[in-house]
Structure formats: C-alpha cells, structure tokens
Amino acid sequence: MRNSFRAGALVALALVAAPALSASLNERLAPCLACHGEKGTSVMPEVPSLGGQPAPYMLVQLFAFREKQRLADPMNDLAQELTNDDLMVISEALAKLPPPVVSGKGADAAKIEKGRVAAQKHRCGFCHNPDMSGHDQIGRIAGQREDYLLKALREYKSGKRAGFDPAMLEVVRDMSDEDFVNVAHLLAHWN
Amino acid sequence: MPLYLTNPAPGQIGGCQNNPSVVPSGKPGEDGMSSIRKCAVFVCAALWTSTVLGQQTPVGGPPQNQAATKLGPIVGSPIPVSADKLPVAKLKVPAGFKVEVYASGVANARSLAVSDKGTVFVGSRLVGAVHAIRIKDGKTEVKPLVSGLQRPNGVAFHKGTLYIAEISRISRIDNVEDKLGTAPKPTVINEQFPKDEQHGWKFIGIGPDEKLYVPVGAPGNVLVPDYKTHAHIRRMNLDGSGMEIIAEGQRNSVGFDWNPVTKEMYFTDNGRDWVSEDGPEDELNRVRANGKKHFGFPYCHQGNFRDPEFGWGMNCADYEPPVALLGGHGASLGMRFYTGSMFPAEYKDAAFIVRHGSWNRTNKIGGDILLAKFNPDGTVKSLEPFLTGFLQDNTYVGRPVDVAQLADGSLLLSDDFNGAVYRISYAK
Numbered sequence: 001m002r003n004s005f006r007a008g009a010l011v012a013l014a015l016v017a018a019p020a021l022s023a024s025l026n027e028r029l030a031p032c033l034a035c036h037g038e039k040g041t042s043v044m045p046e047v048p049s050l051g052g053q054p055a056p057y058m059l060v061q062l063f064a065f066r067e068k069q070r071l072a073d074p075m076n077d078l079a080q081e082l083t084n085d086d087l088m089v090i091s092e093a094l095a096k097l098p099p100p101v102v103s104g105k106g107a108d109a110a111k112i113e114k115g116r117v118a119a120q121k122h123r124c125g126f127c128h129n130p131d132m133s134g135h136d137q138i139g140r141i142a143g144q145r146e147d148y149l150l151k152a153l154r155e156y157k158s159g160k161r162a163g164f165d166p167a168m169l170e171v172v173r174d175m176s177d178e179d180f181v182n183v184a185h186l187l188a189h190w191n
Numbered sequence: 192m193p194l195y196l197t198n199p200a201p202g203q204i205g206g207c208q209n210n211p212s213v214v215p216s217g218k219p220g221e222d223g224m225s226s227i228r229k230c231a232v233f234v235c236a237a238l239w240t241s242t243v244l245g246q247q248t249p250v251g252g253p254p255q256n257q258a259a260t261k262l263g264p265i266v267g268s269p270i271p272v273s274a275d276k277l278p279v280a281k282l283k284v285p286a287g288f289k290v291e292v293y294a295s296g297v298a299n300a301r302s303l304a305v306s307d308k309g310t311v312f313v314g315s316r317l318v319g320a321v322h323a324i325r326i327k328d329g330k331t332e333v334k335p336l337v338s339g340l341q342r343p344n345g346v347a348f349h350k351g352t353l354y355i356a357e358i359s360r361i362s363r364i365d366n367v368e369d370k371l372g373t374a375p376k377p378t379v380i381n382e383q384f385p386k387d388e389q390h391g392w393k394f395i396g397i398g399p400d401e402k403l404y405v406p407v408g409a410p411g412n413v414l415v416p417d418y419k420t421h422a423h424i425r426r427m428n429l430d431g432s433g434m435e436i437i438a439e440g441q442r443n444s445v446g447f448d449w450n451p452v453t454k455e456m457y458f459t460d461n462g463r464d465w466v467s468e469d470g471p472e473d474e475l476n477r478v479r480a481n482g483k484k485h486f487g488f489p490y491c492h493q494g495n496f497r498d499p500e501f502g503w504g505m506n507c508a509d510y511e512p513p514v515a516l517l518g519g520h521g522a523s524l525g526m527r528f529y530t531g532s533m534f535p536a537e538y539k540d541a542a543f544i545v546r547h548g549s550w551n552r553t554n555k556i557g558g559d560i561l562l563a564k565f566n567p568d569g570t571v572k573s574l575e576p577f578l579t580g581f582l583q584d585n586t587y588v589g590r591p592v593d594v595a596q597l598a599d600g601s602l603l604l605s606d607d608f609n610g611a612v613y614r615i616s617y618a619k
Contacts, residue, residue: 063269127263166388
C-alpha cells in the first residue's frame with residue numbers, strides 16, 4: 001500500500017514538474033486533485049481539502065514542501081522540482097477550487113459547543129477570519145477534514161510542524177489535546 | 192532622565208484615542224508622556240483582565256468581528272518581488288535624502304552586515320538562506336551564500352569573518368569573501384541555545400569589546416521564563432567560548448548597537464501582545480555599567496506598566512527603565528548609530544531605529560524608520576520619524592527590518608516583505 005502510494009507519487013512528480021509548454025495546467029494539477037479531491041473536498045484520510053484556500057497560503061505551503069521546511073510524504077518529492085513561477089501558477093490555480101463541502105454527518109453538538117468555546121478563547125478567528133475562511137498566508141480551516149486538523153494541531157504542539165511563521169506554535173502552547181479534538185470537530189462541521 | 196516613566200493618573204479615561212502613532216519627543220525635566228498615552232495605559236489597566244486570560248466575550252476586549260482579523264500576523268511571500276514592483280516611490284524621507292533600490296531578489300531580507308570591502312550579507316527568517324550582495328562592474332549581483340539553515344536571521348561581519356545565528360546555534364565562515372559562490376559550510380562555534388521557534392530567530396552583533404552578543408527571546412508572548420536559558424542577552428568570545436549572560440528580562444530583542452560616544456549598548460525590545468491596541472510599547476533600552484541588569488519582562492513593561500498577569504505586587508523601580516518608548520506593537524527591530532559623514536551634522540551619533548510594523552493592532556503603526564538623538568549622558572533627546580511610507584491605508588506595501596551603513600556614509604535598509612534592500616543617500 002505504502003509502496004504503491006509512493007510509486008504513484010513519483011508518476012505524479014513527473015507530471016507536476018513538467019515544463020509548462022509540454023503539459024497544460026490542468027494536466028499538471030491532476031496529480032494534486034487525485035489525492036486532495038477534484039472539487040476541493042478531499043476524501044482521503046489525513047489529506048487536506050484544498051478548496052477555498054487563499055493562494056498565498058498555498059504558495060507558502062508549496063514553498064515549505066520544496067525547501068523541506070515542512071515534511072509530509074509525498075509532498076516534498078512532488079514539490080522538489082518546482083520553480084518559483086511554478087509555485088505561483090499552481091497556487092493561484094488551486095485557490096480557485098470551491099470551498100470544501102461540509103457534511104453534517106457525525107456532528108456531536110456537545111463537542112461543537114466545547115470547540116466553539118476553545119476557538120474563542122484561543123482566538124482562532126482573529127487570524128483565520130471570523131468565518132474561518134483564511135486570508136493571505138493564513139489557511140482556510142472551515143470545513144477542513146477533521147483528521148487533518150487534528151494531525152496539524154498535534155504536529156504544531158510536538159514541534160514536528162514549525163509553520164512558516166511560528167504563530168501557531170504560540171497558540172497551541174496553551175491548548176490541551178481535548179481542545180484540539182473539540183476545535184477540529186467544530187471546524188470540520190463548520191457552517 | 193528616562194522618558195515616560197510617570198504612572199498614569201486615574202480619571203483620564205475619557206477622550207482616549209486609539210492611535211498614538213509616533214512617540215513624542217520628551218524633554219529633560221518633563222515626564223515626556225503625552226496625555227493620550229497616559230490615557231491608553233489607563234484604559235489597558237481597566238480592560239485587560241478579562242481579555243488576556245482568554246475568558247469569553249470580554250467587555251471592551253478585542254473585536255470579535257471582521258476588524259479582529261486586522262490583528263493577525265502579516266507575512267510576506269517567500270518569493271521576492273521584482274524590482275519594478277518595489278514601493279520605493281512611496282517612501283518619504285526628509286529633504287535632501289533619496290531612497291533607491293539597492294538590490295531586489297533578496298528573499299525575505301532581514302539583518303544586514305557589511306564587509307569592509309562592501310559585500311552586503313543578508314540574513315533571512317523564513318527561507319533558510321543568507322544572501323550576499325556585491326556590486327560587480329557597476330551591476331548588482333545577488334546570490335545565496337548558504338542555504339538550508341534554520342531561520343538564519345542574524346549576521347555579523349568582523350575582520351573577514353561572517354557570523355551567522357540560527358535558532359539554536361552560532362557559526363562562522365572565515366575569509367568569507369574568498370568563498371562567495373562556493374557554498375561554504377559554516378563552522379559551528381556555539382550551539383548551547385534553546386531550540387524554541389517562538390522568538391527563537393536572532394539578531395547578533397559584535398561589540399567594541401570584540402565579543403559576540405546574542406539575545407535569546409522569551410519562548411512565547413508572556414510567561415515567566417527561566418532566565419538561565421531565555422529572555423536574556425549573552426556575549427561570548429569570537430570562537431564561541433566564554434559565554435555569559437549580561438542582561439535579563441528582555442522579551443525579544445532583534446536589534447542593538449553601541450553608542451559611539453558613551454560606548455554603551457542599546458537594544459530594542461518588543462512589548463507583549465494582547466493587552467491593548469496601544470501598548471505596552473516597545474522599548475529602547477540601554478545597558479549601563481552601573482545599571483540594573485533586569486529589564487522587567489514579564490513583570491513590568493515599558494518602565495511603568497505592571498503586567499496584568501505577572502505584575503501583581505512587583506515594583507517597576509526594581510528594573511532598568513527604557514530610555515525611550517517606541518509605540519505599541521510597532522515591532523522595533525534593527526537599530527544602528529550613524530557614524531558616517533554623508534548625512535548632515537545633526538545625524539552624527541544619532542540612531543536609526545526600524546519599526547517592522549504591528550500585527551496585534553487594528554490600526555497599524557510602524558513600517559518606518561525613527562531617528563533618535565541623544566544627550567551627551569546617553570539619554571534620549573528626541574525621537575522623530577525619518578523614513579515613512581511602508582504603511583499605506585492601514586496596509587503594508589513593505590516591511591522594513593534592519594539598517595546598515597555603507598563606507599560612503601549612505602544607509603541600507605532591508606525589507607523582508609518584498610525581499611529587497613534599499614539605499615538611502617543624501618546630497619545638498
């Protein structure tokens with residue numbers, strides 16, 4: 001499973017990194033969408049939805065993957081050959097995907113309420129917008145996959161993910177794992 | 192006498208304003224603190240207890256609406272802006288001065304160090320590289336010197352050697368100018384530093400005592416640090432040996448220099464966030480031989496303002512007071528005394544202080560260079576804006592970080608938002 005995933009990523013690498021003239025933009029984006037969802041909503045475990053993300057946020061993440069400042073298989077390989085122009089073109093294109101579709105399935109009202117209290121206490125909306133839609137280099141978190149949000153928060157806490165700017169490290173310092181669980185649940189069911 | 196050290200009097204809450212902007216100059220014998228500022232401090236005191244502890248819907252606390260997003264951090268692109276799109280035409284300087292682009296394509300340009308041969312080394316916080324700028328045959332050449340480093344914000348040049356500060360280590364490259372373009376491997380001279388990302392990026396400088404000075408920030412907005420490991424300034428020999436702590440109670444200094452007249456070290460320090468729109472203010476501090484060695488963090492901010500969480504029962508008089516206040520959340524970073532002869536005589540031995548610009552405010556301040564002039568005893572005589580224009584309609588078009596003097600007396604200024612270095616010159 002792991003190997004075939006990796007082999008797939010290498011094929012994808014060849015496509016994403018192909019010179020602009022020999023592959024259309026859509027062909028170059030196909031490997032991205034194969035995992036992250038054709039229409040902005042990911043159905044793959046721990047793979048984030050890219051729909052509705054601000055272009056500068058996408059650019060910064062792609063840059064961090066290329067420079068190995070953020071480690072996440074297979075993204076480091078995929079971004080390895082991209083030029084600065086590639087990063088800008090791809091991030092602009094991906095930013096046009098529609099915001100992820102939020103399903104009400106599995107919503108736990110008590111968890112959502114606890115998540116709301118924690119999100120307010122830790123000022124999520126101050127940076128991510130009151131509707132959690134993100135702006136500039138700050139990502140959209142409304143409607144994001146719950147497992148990915150939880151993974152990201154835990155990685156900030158453990159130091160595995162440093163962030164482009166360390167703003168999130170400061171936020172998670174005073175958050176408990178229970179806060180992470182509740183906030184991730186709130187955001188995944190955001191409406 | 193230090194500026195702005197009088198506690199606000201009660202009853203001044205009415206008529207407070209939100210935007211004190213540039214610090215007024217103080218005169219000896221006055222307390223130097225405007226009524227607006229006193230007001231602002233008092234408002235903070237009245238309102239913060241509910242906000243900083245993170246309780247819900249604080250009365251009068253930070254906005255919970257779209258205005259709140261103006262409080263978020265602003266980070267530029269890791270990809271530099273092309274020369275033709277740089278905001279140089281928007282920058283305002285006093286009559287006779289001129290600003291031009293010195294180099295573009297310097298990704299996330301942060302601290303500056305100039306060699307005696309004129310090579311300019313530029314640290315970065317977000318892209319892992321130190322760049323070298325050279326003028327060759329009249330053309331500007333920008334090349335990465337080393338890459339793949341961990342937030343190499345700090346650079347210093349001394350007698351042919353470049354010193355680089357990453358988050359948790361200091362390294363050096365000897366005879367660096369013979370090694371441009373060869374991707375030299377820096378030699379680590381000291382790695383006994385905390386690994387915290389928060390306030391972990393460093394400014395470094397070499398003092399008149401030929402020692403390397405390295406600040407270590409507090410690992411968060413506000414907390415009681417272990418002063419043995421954090422929230423202090425260290426110095427060491429140029430080979431990394433003999434490290435000692437020379438000052439503590441600084442929150443996060445990202446710029447310092449030595450007064451050419453008094454030889455005392457001055458450093459900027461960034462004030463804590465989330466108390467109020469206006470403050471506490473960033474500080475300009477002075478390390479005096481006979482002064483107190485603790486600068487107040489986290490107990491007392493800006494010399495007169497006890498922290499809402501940690502200041503109870505503490506006495507601001509126990510800490511070394513700032514010599515000037517630089518505005519709330521303005522992010523005062525690089526600062527250098529001017530020793531050149533190109534600028535008019537009044538600039539001699541004055542200090543340029545760069546304000547990167549605020550994030551924790553709805554009405555932003557900074558994005559400018561302040562000019563501080565000093566009395567012979569080292570106290571601040573005046574403080575005024577020198578270069579403005581990076582902030583346009585409450586939006587940044589660039590964010591200045593550090594200044595450095597070239598041999599001809601002109602001044603370089605880095606901009607990490609656009610990835611550029613500007614040159615400020617003067618002609619009658």
